[in-house]
Amino acid sequence: MKEQIIVETHVHICEPRYDVDRDEMLKRSFESGVKKLINIGADIEENKKVADFDRDGIYKSIGLHPHYIDKFNEDVFNEIKGYIVNKKNIVAVGEIGLDYFKSPSSKENQILIFKKFLSVAKEYNLPVVIHSRDAHDDVYNILKEYNLEKKGVIHCFTGNFETAQKFIDIGYLIGIGGVITFPNAAILKDTVRKLPLEFMVLETDAPWLAPQQYRGKRNEPAYLKYIIEKIAEIKNISVDEVIINTTKNAEKIFNI
Ligand SMILES: [Zn+2]
Numbered sequence: 001m002k003e004q005i006i007v008e009t010h011v012h013i014c015e016p017r018y019d020v021d022r023d024e025m026l027k028r029s030f031e032s033g034v035k036k037l038i039n040i041g042a043d044i045e046e047n048k049k050v051a052d053f054d055r056d057g058i059y060k061s062i063g064l065h066p067h068y069i070d071k072f073n074e075d076v077f078n079e080i081k082g083y084i085v086n087k088k089n090i091v092a093v094g095e096i097g098l099d100y101f102k103s104p105s106s107k108e109n110q111i112l113i114f115k116k117f118l119s120v121a122k123e124y125n126l127p128v129v130i131h132s133r134d135a136h137d138d139v140y141n142i143l144k145e146y147n148l149e150k151k152g153v154i155h156c157f158t159g160n161f162e163t164a165q166k167f168i169d170i171g172y173l174i175g176i177g178g179v180i181t182f183p184n185a186a187i188l189k190d191t192v193r194k195l196p197l198e199f200m201v202l203e204t205d206a207p208w209l210a211p212q213q214y215r216g217k218r219n220e221p222a223y224l225k226y227i228i229e230k231i232a233e234i235k236n237i238s239v240d241e242v243i244i245n246t247t248k249n250a251e252k253i254f255n256i
Contacts, residue, residue, distance in 0.1 A: 004243040006228070007250035008037040008221040009175055010095075010129065010155050010203035013058065014049035017207045017218055029221040030057070033243075036256055037221055040129060041083075042095050043068035044076060051083040051090075059256050061092035061129050066099040069113050081120055091254040093121040094129025095155060098142075101134040111138065118146045127253050128152035130172075136163050144170050153253065156205050161191045168199045173249055175203045178219065181211040181230045192234050197245035201253070202227055 008029070018025055029037065035057050041047035042065035050060050062083045064072065084090055096117040098110050105113075121128045127150040132139040136159060151171040156179070157164060164174050179185050180192060192200075204211075204227070206219035211226040228246075232239045250256070 004033060004240060005036060005247055006032075006034045006224055006243055007202065007247050007254075007256070008034045008204060008224055009153060009201045009250050009254070010040055010177070011037055011206045011221050012042065012046065012208075013037065013039040014041075014046050014053055015207050025220050025222075026055070026058075032222040032225060034221045034224050036247075036250070038091065038129070038250075038254060040095055041080075044071055044079070047080055047083055051087045054088060059089050059091040059254060060087065061094045062087075062090060063092075063094040063096040063117055063129065064113065065095050065131055066097055066103045066105065066110050066114070069110060070104040072105075072109075072113055077116060084120060084124060084126070090126070091256055092127045092129050092152065093117055093124075094152070095131045096128060097131035097133075098135035098139050099131060099133040100138075107138075111142065114139075114142060115146075118142070118148065121150070121152075122146060122148055125149055130154050131156070136166075140166055140170070143167075143172065151253070153201055153203075155203060156209065157191070158185070158188050159191065160187050161194045164191050164195055164199075168195075173201050173253055174199055175201050176227065176231060177203045177205050178209040178211040178223070178227060180234070181213070181226050182215075183212065189234055192231055197235070197237075197242065198249065200231075200246055201250045202242075202246045 041050035041062045155175040210219035
């Protein structure tokens with residue numbers, strides 16, 4: 001049987017926590033079948049590194065996470081936009097979004113900056129990688145209003161099926177990560193049970209959010225297998241079926 005490629009749609013490869021063993025970490029990823037990865041930039045420093053990190057199989061998403069928008073100004077915006085416009089293998093704008101649980105910035109300011117990056121995605125016809133925490137209604141309404149050509153991924157989704165349904169109804173995919181392996185993730189498990197595979201992509205959010213098997217430790221893309229196994233178990237389907245479908249979705253949305 002043909003070997004299946006797994007796509008990791010959300011990993012912070014340039015995080016300093018990988019400075020000691022980044023090449024080995026990526027080797028383990030490729031050996032585990034995770035051969036296409038979306039490397040995410042969330043703050044100014046990380047974007048700089050992601051923009052210049054060129055490797056086979058590694059694609060870039062550049063943006064500004066709501067946790068870091070206290071550093072936002074026009075210079076920062078132009079710098080980040082410059083990477084999006086000028087660097088190789090940029091496949092998305094993100095991560096961007098709204099976080100009403102924890103952010104140094106007001107709702108109004110978060111919305112303003114979120115919209116600026118959505119405009120960049122629209123201008124350059126790129127999909128978006130969305131962070132949404134305690135802010136699903138506003139994120140939904142804004143994404144609906146912007147009606148991007150390429151849509152994108154609601155990353156690290158942990159909400160209920162009705163909320164997921166709203167996002168897929170306007171063309172977005174749902175990113176499923178390590179939380180699905182946690183024993184107490186009843187709502188997310190119900191969502192995954194009901195959500196057709198055609199609307200799902202896989203992610204670790206590494207180095208954060210390690211699956212149950214490594215909970216509290218540093219995460220890495222090779223651990224996607226635990227997420228895949230859990231989805232297969234919940235949906236009572238084969239691991240291959242999970243991989244084939246989520247890979248197809250990821251390749252299509254990011255054009256990789
Ligand atoms: Zn992230």
